[in-house]
Amino acid sequence: MTHSNTPAAALLGWAGRALGTQPSVQDASHPRGNSRVWRLDLPSGVRHFLKVSTRPVMYERETLALRHAVPALGAGRAPQLRASNADHLALLLTSVPGRPIEQLALTPAEEVRAHRQAGALLARLHIAGDLSGPRRAEAEQALQTAADGAENHLREAGDRVTAAEQKLVRDLAEQLRGLPLPLAFIHGDAWERNLLWSKDLGQTAWIDFERARFAAAVQDFVPMACGIWTDRPDLRTAFLQGYGRDLVPEEQHALKCLAALDAVSCLVRGPKFDDPRVTARGRRTLDRLVEGVFA
Missing domain, CATH: 3.90.1200.10 (Aminoglycoside phosphotransferase (APH), C-terminal lobe)
Structure with missing residues (x-):
């Protein structure tokens, strides 16, 4: 990996505020240098994922998809967007089974x-x-x-x-x-x-x-x-x-x-x-x- 295995403090702080609590963090990136994904586990046992897009166009595409098209797949069939942050190119996503x-x-x-x-x-x-x-x-x-x-x-x-x-x-x-x-x-x-x-x-x-x-x-x-x-x-x-x-x-x-x-x-x-x-x-x-x- 070419990135840190923990999110930047400002990014993690934003995610914690969006979730209403400070989660525990585990690196969940793909085994390639430009992947930045973390698993966020809440004290309640609920799991989310924090993803930082590699480029603005990727962030824009995924945000549009999650807001306007992906919900058509149904509950549990794709992540739901909890929050997004254009400054960090960050997406806060629900976990899906499997x-x-x-x-x-x-x-x-x-x-x-x-x-x-x-x-x-x-x-x-x-x-x-x-x-x-x-x-x-x-x-x-x-x-x-x-x-x-x-x-x-x-x-x-x-x-x-x-x-x-x-x-x-x-x-x-x-x-x-x-x-x-x-x-x-x-x-x-x-x-x-x-x-x-x-x-x-x-x-x-x-x-x-x-x-x-x-x-x-x-x-x-x-x-x-x-x-x-x-x-x-x-x-x-x-x-x-x-x-x-x-x-x-x-x-x-x-x-x-x-x-x-x-x-x-x-x-x-x-x-x-x-x-x-x-x-x-x-x-x-x-x-x-x-x-x-x-x-």
């Missing part, structure tokens, strides 16, 4: 159930945002923005991507432009690290909405499609059953194009944050795209 699916040893039946529920929750989120005015324009521009970012990703990835792979990524990025796709308010980082499962309750919850935004709905399926669904098509089926529909042909094609961009992004972010799992996801996706087996 642990990240990637940390649990679930039966195949539990995994299917969890993914079906996750898809149903994502469907609620997708229709929760007010998709009008400038927000619709933002969503309509999302694929163009993704395609425009291809060159930056390729430049940062350097020799981790071969010349042939670079050409493939550029070709697929160009095919994103102008695709007419269903729009939504998306989670933006919907994968196993942010999907909780409570064995006691038998239910899922989504966390971490700092990348939530208005975009093409299919953009929310990229992390799973490039990750766990690769080896578990049954989980993809369950997820889309919960979501309530399959992807239309244009979305299927867009998913392939977006996977190429995600792969290069992973080959940048993985080494940057010393996350071999993300790096491996990027390399495997590119290999599958080159082999023509990505579906």
